[in-house]
Structure formats: C-alpha cells, structure tokens
Amino acid sequence: MKSSNLKILVVGSGGREHALAYCLARSPRVAQVYVAPGNAGTHVEPRCENIAIKADDIAGLKQFAVDHGIDLTVVGPEGPLVAGLVNAFEEAGLRCFGPTKEAAQLEGSKSFAKAFLARHHIPTAAFREFTAEQFDPQWLRAQPLPLVIKADGLAAGKGVIIAQSHAEAEAAVHDMFSGRFAHAGHKIVVEQFLLGEEVSFIVMVDGTQVLPLATSQDHKRLLNQDQGPNTGGMGAYSPAPLVTAALHERIMREVITPTVEGLHKDGIRYRGFLYAGLMIAPDGTPNVLEFNCRFGDPETQPVLMRLESDLVDHIEASFNGGLAQQSARWASDFTVGVVLAARHYPETPAVGDLITGLDKAAQLPGKVFHAATATQGDNTLTSGGRVLCATARGATLREASQHAYQLVNSIHFDGVHYRTDIGHRELNRTPQS
Numbered sequence: 294m295k296s297s298n299l300k301i302l303v304v305g306s307g308g309r310e311h312a313l314a315y316c317l318a319r320s321p322r323v324a325q326v327y328v329a330p331g332n333a334g335t336h337v338e339p340r341c342e343n344i345a346i347k348a349d350d351i352a353g354l355k356q357f358a359v360d361h362g363i364d365l366t367v368v369g370p371e372g373p374l375v376a377g378l379v380n381a382f383e384e385a386g387l388r389c390f391g392p393t394k395e396a397a398q399l400e401g402s403k404s405f406a407k408a409f410l411a412r413h414h415i416p417t418a419a420f421r422e423f424t425a426e427q428f429d430p431q432w433l434r435a436q437p438l439p440l441v442i443k444a445d446g447l448a449a450g451k452g453v454i455i456a457q458s459h460a461e462a463e464a465a466v467h468d469m470f471s472g473r474f475a476h477a478g479h480k481i482v483v484e485q486f487l488l489g490e491e492v493s494f495i496v497m498v499d500g501t502q503v504l505p506l507a508t509s510q511d512h513k514r515l516l517n518q519d520q521g522p523n524t525g526g527m528g529a530y531s532p533a534p535l536v537t538a539a540l541h542e543r544i545m546r547e548v549i550t551p552t553v554e555g556l557h558k559d560g561i562r563y564r565g566f567l568y569a570g571l572m573i574a575p576d577g578t579p580n581v582l583e584f585n586c587r588f589g590d591p592e593t594q595p596v597l598m599r600l601e602s603d604l605v606d607h608i609e610a611s612f613n614g615g616l617a618q619q620s621a622r623w624a625s626d627f628t629v630g631v632v633l634a635a636r637h638y639p640e641t642p643a644v645g646d647l648i649t650g651l652d653k654a655a656q657l658p659g660k661v662f663h664a665a666t667a668t669q670g671d672n673t674l675t676s677g678g679r680v681l682c683a684t685a686r687g688a689t690l691r692e693a694s695q696h697a698y699q700l701v702n703s704i705h706f707d708g709v710h711y712r713t714d715i716g717h718r719e720l721n722r723t724p725q726s
Contacts, residue, residue, distance in 0.1 A: 298324040299605065302358055304378065305348050305369030306332050308632075308664035308682045309590035313367055313604075314341050315662070316597045320605040327361070329354060333673045334663025351378050358387050365390065365608065368565075371447055374586055375401035379565075390608050391565040392586045396556065399567075399584040403445045403482045406584050413555035415548055417581045418485040418572075425470040425479075433466070433483065434459045444469050445480035453523045455486065487572040487580050490718065492533050493592045494544050494569045494579075499611035501557055503549060507599055507623050508533040508541070509592040510719070515639065517714045524639045525679055528715035530629045530690060531595040535573065535719070544571065544579045552584075564611055568592075594662045594684045595628035627693040630684040631701050631715050635665065635675045636708025642678035643708060650704040657703060658696050659685030675706055690716050690723075 299322050303314045311334045318326045318340040328335040331343030346353045348370055358366055366382060368374055368391035375397045382389035391397075398405040403422075410417040418441070423429070433440070442465040444452030452469070456462035462483075469481050493511055497504040511529035515521035536544070548569055556563045568585035588596075597604070602622040610616045636643035642665075651673060654661050662684055665677025683700035687693030694716050701711060 309593040310369040333666035400586040441484040502616040508536040629693040629697040638678035
C-alpha cells in the first residue's frame with residue numbers, strides 16, 4: 294500500500310526547485326510541500342509553503358525535517374549535495390533523494406569527473422589538469438584551437454571559458470587562478486574543443502538501477518545563435534528530436550550504464566538525479582562534457598511540464614529497490630522554456646527591480662516558473678541573475694515556442710533580456726516542426 298498525506302521538503306530557491314515543488318504538489322499522495330528557502334513563485338504555489346532556511350544550512354534543514362516529520366526530502370541545487378546534506382540526513386534516519394558527498398564529486402570536481410571517465414572508458418574530450426604551480430603555458434600554446442578552460446570546482450555555471458585564441462586561453466587560466474571563483478579555481482581542466490550538438494540526458498539512479506527521463510536540449514550561451522559567454526542556461530526544450538531511439542540506446546550503453554556500473558565498482562553508492570551533458574559528434578559518438586548530480590536548470594521546467602506519471606512514485610521506488618520496474622510517462626507534445634535574465638547577467642546581475650505582467654502571463658497558456666525572485670509586500674522583485682523561466686507546451690516545437698514567447702512578451706522588468714531563438718537548431722533543421 295502506497296503511503297499518502299506525505300510531507301515533502303524541497304531544498305533550493307531556483308526555477309528547478311519551483312518546477313520540482315509544482316510537480317510534487319500535484320501528486321494525489323502529497324499533503325504539503327515545503328520549499329527551503331523558495332522564491333516568490335513557490336510562495337503562491339498551491340500546497341506549497343516557503344521555509345526561511347537557506348539551502349546551505351544543513352543543520353537547520355535537518356532539524357526542520359525531524360521536527361515536522363518530513364517523509365521525503367528532494368535536493369535541488371548542487372552546493373548542498375557537494376557539502377554533504379544527504380549524508381547528514383541519512384545519519385538522522387531521514388529519506389533524502391540526492392547523491393552523497395562522495396558521489397556528488399562527479400559534479401563538484403571536474404578533475405574527479407574526467408579521471409572517472411578515463412578510468413571507465415567513457416567517451417569524453419582529451420584533457421589535462423593543472424594547479425597554478427604546475428601550469429605549463431608552452432603546452433597550452435601548442436594546443437589546437439579553440440580550447441575549453443574549466444574551473445575544477447563549483448562556479449554557478451560560469452566556470453567554463455571557450456577560448457578562441459591562445460592569448461584568451463592564457464588569460465582565462467590566470468583569471469581562474471587569481472581567485473575569481475574562490476576555491477573552485479584552485480585547479481583547472483583544459484580540454485579539447487568538441488564539435489557537434491549538445492544534448493541533456495537525465496536519469497534517475499539508485500545504485501545499479503536506472504530510470505531514463507525525457508530528453509532535452511538547453512542553450513548555455515547568453516546571446517542568440519549561441520554567441521556570448523556561457524551562463525547557467527538561457528532556455529531549453531523537450532523532447533530533443535536529435536536523440537532518436539537508436540541514439541538513446543547508444544547513450545545508455547556507452548555513457549549511462551558504464552557510469553552507474555563504474556560508481557558501483559568504485560564503491561560509491563549513487564541515488565538521485567544524474568545529468569549527463571553530452572556533445573553528439575558528427576559520427577554519432579556521445580561525448581560527456583560534464584556531469585551534474587541533480588536535475589538541470591532550465592531543463593527541469595520543460596521536462597517536468599511533460600511528465601504524466603507521478604514523480605513521487607518514481608522517487609519512492611529508488612528507496613525500495615523498484616526503480617527499474619518504474620516507467621515514466623510523457624505527454625507527446627513539445628515544451629519550451631525561455632529564461633528572462635536580469636540586467637548585467639551573468640557578470641553582476643542587478644537585483645531589486647520590480648517585475649510586472651505576471652498576472653497577465655497567468656491568463657495565457659503555459660506557466661512562468663520563478664527562479665531569482667522575492668516578494669516585498671504585494672510586489673515581486675528580481676533577486677538574482679536568471680529571474681524567470683517562461684515555459685509552454687505545443688503540438689509542435691514551433692507552437693510551443695510561440696506560446697513561450699507570448700508569456701515572455703507579457704512580462705517586464707528593467708533591463709530584462711532573453712534569447713529569442715530557443716530551439717533554433719531544431720527549428721532550422723525541420724522548418725515545419
């Protein structure tokens with residue numbers, strides 16, 4: 294018998310966490326979803342309540358879960374996972390869906406991830422890692438361009454530079470070593486640049502069992518036509534038609550299965566969402582660009598909008614050994630999510646700007662997921678870089694895109710900027726889609 298009247302805690306404050314809370318609260322088995330600390334969107338979401346505990350306050354979150362009889366905690370952002378939130382919850386006998394500190398090194402350390410990929414023969418770009426003391430500029434200048442420079446640790450989606458010249462590459466290296474990303478830049482990884490098309494492949498994992506989720510593609514660059522600096526993500530769509538049934542099977546065989554088996558062989562138990570950012574080479578090889586140990590953002594928003602089965606059932610199955618028997622059901626339509634960013638994002642985003650038009654957007658098809666928002670009286674204000682994600686459905690990708698941009702056009706805040714071409718590669722490939 295499945296338990297009901299569940300109390301669930303979602304940790305985080307971004308668009309991913311709003312989408313998770315929205316999806317979990319729709320389950321008939323759930324009585325209440327608490328979001329710590331949440332945002333202006335989760336504040337008004339039915340059956341959701343914001344809790345004034347920061348996502349990195351592990352002791353405070355654990356005490357809240359104990360005091361309020363939380364049945365299940367779902368961790369959204371990477372920081373608390375890398376810091377060991379799941380370990381602390383498990384030690385207290387609390388069910389927490391996410392990888393342990395040891396497993397979260399797949400995202401928390403680029404050098405750990407690259408060594409793992411090499412050790413388990415999983416396709417990825419050629420690389421070298423350096424500390425400041427070891428850095429070899431002559432080696433760097435001998436490498437073919439462009440080059441990818443990555444800060445080793447967590448850098449909020451901004452620790453990757455694609456350098457088009459050796460001078461730019463050296464500048465990026467010295468910038469990272471200078472402390473721009475604090476401890477995240479104490480070590481760097483220099484990678485070969487891979488040609489191809491990027492896709493997001495997200496699964497749920499419990500030890501050796503895997504449940505694949507819907508495919509998606511996100512857009513990391515700030516500007517149209519994939520120009521400008523890398524960001525945390527400016528939009529996404531689902532499904533990704535590029536991932537055919539044959540490619541799906543190949544990704545499972547060459548990337549996901551050896552990753553899960555490799556973790557098991559290394560003595561690392563992994564439970565949670567596992568995100569593989571892949572570059573699909575022209576010959577079809579799925580090369581791993583990065584691992585995330587949580588649901589992607591902004592992929593979560595369009596992916597979960599298509600989910601028709603119960604996310605609570607899938608998560609609970611990961612605790613009772615039944616994940617492999619689960620089957621996620623998806624709507625047959627497309628979804629598109631467009632990120633509305635604050636002034637000066639991604640460098641020094643402005644905060645405190647008044648957001649208008651949310652009431653108008655609420656009357657349109659789709660949903661606006663909040664990310665960096667806060668309430669002040671009756672007003673909603675910006676509170677960070679990626680402010681909102683306007684997400685909509687359609688029978689075709691083009692229709693979903695049109696609905697998403699109708700939402701975007703109804704909203705305003707000073708300096709708002711967004712890409713106008715989310716899904717452009719697929720739309721250009723199949724003009725009738």
